Structures are given as C-alpha cells and as structure tokens.
Amino acid sequence: MKELRCLVFTDQEVIRAVLDRRRRVKDPLPVGTVSGVLYHKPEGREQEGIETRLTVTGDDGTVTELALSDTEVTAALVGYCMGRRIPLPVASDKMLHLINGALTLMITMNFNKAPRLVMAAGSAEGPAGPAADRLSPKRRIGR
Template sequence: MKELRCLVFTEQEVVRAVLDRRRRVKDVLPVGTVSKLVYHRNEGPEHEGIETRLTITDDNGAATELVLADTEVTAALVGYCMGRRIPLPVASDKMLHLINGALTLMITMNFNKAPRLVVTTGAAEGAGAADRLSPKRRIGR
C-alpha cells in the first residue's frame, strides 16, 4: 500500500523557495527582479523531470536566465515547507510534476516496508503506568 500527497505551489512560492535556497547555500544570484517563470517538461532518456527557468531583469533592462534542474527546485521546495513547519515524511519519494500548469511536489510513501522492531528492556509484566513515566515524575508517586 502507498500513500500519495500533493503540494501545489504558486509561482511566487517557487520563486521565493529557489531564491531563499540559493542565498542559504551562497550561490551567486544575478541582480534584478524576477520577471518570468517558465516550466519545461523534459521527457528525454537522459534528462527526465521538470526544468525551471527564471528570467531576471536588472535595472538597465538586461535579462539573465537561470536554468534550474528539478533536483535543485525539489530541494528548495522541501526547505520552503520545512521553514513553514509543513510536515514532510523523511522516508518518502519526492518528485516534481506539472498539474494544470502549476508546479506540484508529489510525495509517495511506501507502507509495504517491514515494521520496525521495538525492543523492551526487562519491564516487569505487572508494571503499570508508573513505569512509563520519567524517573523524575515517578518520585512523587
């Protein structure tokens, strides 16, 4: 069994996420204002995924285009979600898709994995709720 979650981002959120991530990792950013955002779906055998292109226009009107791979944009969007305390599962597949022209982060979790083994350390069989409390809270009981 699998669970699928989709987070759909506005263009402003994508731009903010990418620029914040680039500043955080100290990548060089062109000076100017983002004037255009375009997504390209790559379907070739070598480069699958979504390519994001940011056009940045400076004060003189010169345009610079940043071409971003889907891995960078995915990392930026995950960081954006973490910064806004949106819970994301760590053990999941995260991929970008275009849905109705909007960039969407699809998160897939696989529930067919083996369950984690929980080991109890010598707890007495008749122990009540007091054994589950921290040692400081047990003192008063």
C-alpha cells in the first residue's frame, strides 16, 4: 500500500525557495530581478524530470537565464517546506511534476517496507516492573 501527497507551489514560492537555497549554500546568483520562470518537461524522457529556468533581468537591461536541475529545485522546495514547518516524511520518494502548469512536489510513501523496531529502555535488562517504567532514567540507574 502506498500513500501519495501533492504540494502545489506558485511561481513566487518556487523562486523564493530557489533563491533562499542558493543564498544558504553560497551558490552564485546573477544580479538583477527575476522576471519570469519557465518549466520544461523533456519529451520522450520520463526519467529526466522537470527543468526549471529562471529569467533574470539585470539593472542595465541584460537578460540572463538560469537553468536549474530537477534535484536542485526539489531540494529547494523541501527546504522551503521545512522552513515553514510543513511536515514531510523523511522515508519517502519526492519527485517534481507539472500539474496544470504549476510545479508540484509529489511525495510517495511505501507502507510495505518492514517497520523499524524500537527497543524499550527496560527490555535489554529484563522485566523491570511497572514501577521502574515511571522513574526517570537517572533514578533507574541508582536502583
């Protein structure tokens, strides 16, 4: 069984996420104002992902295009969500898709994976009884 979640982003959110990430990791940014964003899905190549192009207009009127990879934009959007305290599952597949012209982060969780086992604090030492479970770890050491 799988669960699918979709987060649809506006162009302004995508631009803000990419610029914030590039500033954070100290990647070079062209000087100017972002005047447009364009998404392109390469034809016939299903695995390639979405290419994002930012058009930056400089103060002197020069136009620069910044081509962004699928992985960079995905990382930027995940960081954008984390900064806004939007919960995202760590153990999931995250992919970009275009839905009605809007960039969408699709998150797929696979529930058929084996669950992670968490050992109880008293299970390694044997049965400790119900009273020991209520004590803090510092008080258990002294007993």
